Amino acid sequence: MAPSSSTAHHALAVHEVLTLMEADPDQGLSDQEAADRLHTFGPNTLPARTTTGPLVRLVRQVHHPLIYVLIVAGVITAALGEHVDSGVIFGVVVVNALIGFVQEAKAETALEGLRTMVRTQARVVRDGRPRSLSSDDLVPGDLVLLEAGDKVPADLRLIRTTDLRVDESALSGESVPAAKDGAALPEATTVVDRSNTAYSGTLVTTGGGAGIVVATGATTELGQIHRLVGAAQTLATPLTQKLAAFSKLLTVVILALAAVTFAVGLMRGQDATQTFTAAIALAVGAIPEGLPAAVTITLAIGVARMARQQAVIRRLPAAETLGSITVICTDKTGTLTENQMTVRTLWTPGELFQVSGTGYTPRGVITDPHGEAAALAEHPALRWSLLAGVACNDAALVEDDDRWSIVGDPTEAALLVVGAKAGLDAAEVAGLLPRVATTPFTSERQHMLTRHLLGAAGGPDATLLLVKGSVERLVAMCAAQMGRDGATRPLDREAALGAADHLAAQGLRVLATAVRPPGATHTYDAARPDDAPDGLVLTGLQAMLDPPRAGAAAAVAACHTAGVEVKMITGDHAATATAIADQVGLLDGHGPAPGTVLTGTDLASMSAADLPGAVARASVFARVSPEQKLRLVEALQAGGHVVAMTGDGVNDAPALRRANVGVAMGRTGTEVAKDAADMVLVDDDFATIEAAIEEGRGAFDNLTKFINWTLPTNLAEGLVILVAIVLGAALPILPTQILWINMTTAVLLGLMLAFEPKEDGIMTRPPRDPDQPLLTRALVERLLLVCTLLVAGSWWLFTWERAAGAGLAEARTAALNLFVVVEAFYLFHCRSLTLPVWRVRFFSNPWILVGIGLQSIGQLAITYVPAMNATFGTAPLGVDVWVRILVAGSIASLVVALHTGWQSRRART
Numbered sequence: 001m002a003p004s005s006s007t008a009h010h011a012l013a014v015h016e017v018l019t020l021m022e023a024d025p026d027q028g029l030s031d032q033e034a035a036d037r038l039h040t041f042g043p044n045t046l047p048a049r050t051t052t053g054p055l056v057r058l059v060r061q062v063h064h065p066l067i068y069v070l071i072v073a074g075v076i077t078a079a080l081g082e083h084v085d086s087g088v089i090f091g092v093v094v095v096n097a098l099i100g101f102v103q104e105a106k107a108e109t110a111l112e113g114l115r116t117m118v119r120t121q122a123r124v125v126r127d128g129r130p131r132s133l134s135s136d137d138l139v140p141g142d143l144v145l146l147e148a149g150d151k152v153p154a155d156l157r158l159i160r161t162t163d164l165r166v167d168e169s170a171l172s173g174e175s176v177p178a179a180k181d182g183a184a185l186p187e188a189t190t191v192v193d194r195s196n197t198a199y200s201g202t203l204v205t206t207g208g209g210a211g212i213v214v215a216t217g218a219t220t221e222l223g224q225i226h227r228l229v230g231a232a233q234t235l236a237t238p239l240t241q242k243l244a245a246f247s248k249l250l251t252v253v254i255l256a257l258a259a260v261t262f263a264v265g266l267m268r269g270q271d272a273t274q275t276f277t278a279a280i281a282l283a284v285g286a287i288p289e290g291l292p293a294a295v296t297i298t299l300a301i302g303v304a305r306m307a308r309q310q311a312v313i314r315r316l317p318a319a320e321t322l323g324s325i326t327v328i329c330t331d332k333t334g335t336l337t338e339n340q341m342t343v344r345t346l347w348t349p350g351e352l353f354q355v356s357g358t359g360y361t362p363r364g365v366i367t368d369p370h371g372e373a374a375a376l377a378e379h380p381a382l383r384w385s386l387l388a389g390v391a392c393n394d395a396a397l398v399e400d401d402d403r404w405s406i407v408g409d410p411t412e413a414a415l416l417v418v419g420a421k422a423g424l425d426a427a428e429v430a431g432l433l434p435r436v437a438t439t440p441f442t443s444e445r446q447h448m449l450t451r452h453l454l455g456a457a458g459g460p461d462a463t464l465l466l467v468k469g470s471v472e473r474l475v476a477m478c479a480a481q482m483g484r485d486g487a488t489r490p491l492d493r494e495a496a497l498g499a500a501d502h503l504a505a506q507g508l509r510v511l512a513t514a515v516r517p518p519g520a521t522h523t524y525d526a527a528r529p530d531d532a533p534d535g536l537v538l539t540g541l542q543a544m545l546d547p548p549r550a551g552a553a554a555a556v557a558a559c560h561t562a563g564v565e566v567k568m569i570t571g572d573h574a575a576t577a578t579a580i581a582d583q584v585g586l587l588d589g590h591g592p593a594p595g596t597v598l599t600g601t602d603l604a605s606m607s608a609a610d611l612p613g614a615v616a617r618a619s620v621f622a623r624v625s626p627e628q629k630l631r632l633v634e635a636l637q638a639g640g641h642v643v644a645m646t647g648d649g650v651n652d653a654p655a656l657r658r659a660n661v662g663v664a665m666g667r668t669g670t671e672v673a674k675d676a677a678d679m680v681l682v683d684d685d686f687a688t689i690e691a692a693i694e695e696g697r698g699a700f701d702n703l704t705k706f707i708n709w710t711l712p713t714n715l716a717e718g719l720v721i722l723v724a725i726v727l728g729a730a731l732p733i734l735p736t737q738i739l740w741i742n743m744t745t746a747v748l749l750g751l752m753l754a755f756e757p758k759e760d761g762i763m764t765r766p767p768r769d770p771d772q773p774l775l776t777r778a779l780v781e782r783l784l785l786v787c788t789l790l791v792a793g794s795w796w797l798f799t800w801e802r803a804a805g806a807g808l809a810e811a812r813t814a815a816l817n818l819f820v821v822v823e824a825f826y827l828f829h830c831r832s833l834t835l836p837v838w839r840v841r842f843f844s845n846p847w848i849l850v851g852i853g854l855q856s857i858g859q860l861a862i863t864y865v866p867a868m869n870a871t872f873g874t875a876p877l878g879v880d881v882w883v884r885i886l887v888a889g890s891i892a893s894l895v896v897a898l899h900t901g902w903q904s905r906r907a908r909t
């Protein structure tokens with residue numbers, strides 16, 4: 001048995017595929033066989049990307065307008081015989097390319113590594129038992145089960161299908177889901193029909209089925225495409241695009257300035273070669289070539305920090321957008337609540353019962369209104385209600401050493417538990433009432449229905465229908481209710497809805513149950529959500545507690561403080577939603593009318609013009625269908641909001657894609673939702689969104705800090721030369737020395753800001769305006785001030801040293817060192833965007849100190865090592881010069897501090 005990807009499995013009949021793959025259509029493979037095949041074929045994973053070799057990637061680093069300028073400059077200086085200058089310029093190019101290369105590789109491995117945090121699970125039959133496995137462990141011949149929401153885990157030859165539709169856009173670009181049919185066997189003469197094959201990486205949108213794995217890993221269709229193109233992760237973000245445009249403009253301006261400088265120098269009759277080298281040093285110094293790499297590394301560090309908080313970023317731009325989120329639309333069940341359901345109260349027409357016990361352990365007592373244990377024989381409606389809960393159910397309880405856990409939907413598991421407390425065992429019930437048909441629960445349909453045979457005695461129509469679902473839906477489906485004595489009476493809708501409201505107001509999640517005894521006939525069309533079988537009798541309500549998550553209230557409060565609104569969007573009852581919203585503090589949020597609740601029906605009746613206003617006011621949306629989520633996102637965006645939206649189902653995908661940051665649930669979410677999302681919450685917890693927003697703000701802050709540092713220092717490096725040439729004075733710092741400063745400080749000083757920890761008050765500020773320009777007024781002021789200090793300072797010291805009798809080389813070395821000292825002192829001012837320099841915790845970012853240490857060693861070397869003196873035209877300095885340098889550096893630092901103080905006072909008023 002050696003299935004190859006070239007085998008055209010789709011052209012074979014099912015039995016031929018089964019023989020070829022040595023597979024069993026019912027039992028699946030044995031564990032032993034699967035392990036052997038895993039050994040032979042390897043894991044079902046795509047090989048690491050190999051499309052771009054290291055050399056290509058290194059060369060790609062050079063592909064940047066700013067770097068082109070450097071290369072041309074290096075070549076020309078070499079041609080002019082200025083070998084030191086040319087060497088240093090190429091040094092800058094190489095160091096930058098290496099840093100960019102290493103950082104890009106790091107960012108990509110970080111993103112690649114995140115993928116393994118969100119593993120695709122596959123449902124497989126092995127040894128006759130269905131189980132959930134990581135899709136990595138699939139082998140050829142495995143029997144895989146598919147249902148709506150799954151990502152197809154390998155190439156499958158389908159053997160059974162029910163209304164299976166698969167979205168193949170990931171593979172073919174075709175956006176209309178393709179119908180799949182396991183029985184389809186094309187005529188030999190027809191065009192190749194692949195409708196009996198489901199391809200790895202495609203998404204099941206509706207229906208379900210089963211198929212045999214015919215190809216895994218690199219041999220799948222996806223694997224082959226992957227090999228050809230490589231799944232490129234985009235590293236571009238709105239900010240990098242803004243920066244790219246900015247650097248183009250900057251290049252043009254700097255080149256123009258350099259040309260003017262050269263022309264002025266020539267007109268003044270200065271030496272052409274020297275003027276040219278100076279003009280080049282000006283250009284090289286002024287170009288902030290480290291900027292693109294710094295953006296990538298800062299965001300990549302942010303993404304890694306988010307991953308530690310259980311938030312996996314799937315698309316890098318989201319790391320940046322998170323910092324501007326103004327509203328989070330969140331699910332209730334499982335995100336704000338524990339998704340740990342326990343039935344607490346049961347209602348039947350005329351009676352109310354309480355249930356004791358905790359969690360999923362099926363131990364507890366159902367007590368009647370008199371406080372006595374309720375016997376099912378005396379309460380027929382209760383018995384039928386519990387029976388519907390147990391039989392119309394796809395979940396299971398699992399016991400391991402008296403520890404109870406569940407398989408399937410927690411809501412359904414809670415119904416099994418309360419049934420078991422009353423003595424109804426799910427397996428026994430299934431034996432007595434074999435299930436013959438199922439209409440599964442969907443959020444649109446709002447109910448689940450099962451048809452059961454009434455033992456051997458029943459004829460063909462002797463079937464029983466059991467239904468459970470939302471109260472509104474079941475009350476609409478039923479015409480009768482079961483009384484205390486078991487007799488059927490006309491339905492008292494008011495009473496049932498009133499009881500449900502009463503229970504929901506306590507924060508309980510309410511399900512209604514109904515039965516249709518055998519006899520009545522009505523062909524029920526499950527495809528029509530509003531169709532209902534007649535003769536249904538309402539038997540009761542089951543109300544379950546799903547407590548809010550421990551950290552939810554604190555996280556909601558933190559969002560409010562951070563100026564981020566939180567809105568709950570749920571399929572649940574309005575009263576339940578409101579009660580939970582109240583418990584987690586959603587209703588004491590800000591906004592024009594906090595606490596307003598809108599239902600899906602309200603939304604449906606609202607005009608497009610009214611929607612944005614109404615949506616902005618409400619904080620809870622109940623009984624909302626997934627389709628309406630898309631309208632909500634659009635309405636909020638129309639109102640100027642930057643929206644994060646959570647979702648887990650197939651139908652949530654459009655809203656997740658539309659949201660500025662789509663958030664999928666790692667545990668309970670379907671693969672379709674995860675595929676559409678920008679971020680996946682590994683733990684499904686609302687508090688994780690809040691933590692990710694905090695990290696997003698932190699990452700953006702660090703970027704801003706780097707920009708604040710690099711723009712003024714680079715500009716000054718260029719200006720110091722420009723001013724000298726324009727004034728026709730001696731250069732206070734030589735071009736080679738400027739190139740040295742440029743090469744060392746960007747890496748050893750500036751880049752260290754990427755490692756700054758988050759600032760304390762980060763979640764007490766309002767969200768960042770995504771349209772804020774790169775050059776704010778505050779930054780332009782800083783830029784001018786720091787630039788002036790650097791240029792004037794080095795001029796002043798150079799002139800002072802000359803006047804005090806120092807040689808040219810010594811005076812220049814003093815100016816060069818002052819320049820670096822001012823840059824290093826200024827670095828401390830950039831460590832916080834809000835605090836003055838003396839309030840920043842000195843040791844909170846050790847990298848800054850490491851960088852300054854290394855830079856100091858470099859400065860001592862260039863000042864005292866004879867070989868470096870010869871290369872860079874420097875000379876050793878006396879202690880008194882260092883004192884002047886440090887005093888002047890401190891004064892410059894003080895001026896920046898005064899300006900920052902003045903700026904923040906102005907911002908407050």
Ligand SMILES: Nc1ncnc2c1ncn2[C@@H]1O[C@H](COP(=O)(O)OP(=O)(O)OP(=O)(O)O)[C@@H](O)[C@H]1O
Nearest residue numbers: 331332333441443448468469470510570571572573
């Ligand atoms: N498995 C089920 N079978 C039958 N009815 C159900 C089932 N699960 C939920 N319901 C009913 O359908 C209603 C809507 O449930 P749905 O799953 O759409 O929303 P939700 O999980 O409460 O909300 P969300 O996850 O969006 O916060 C519930 O209030 C409940 O009455």
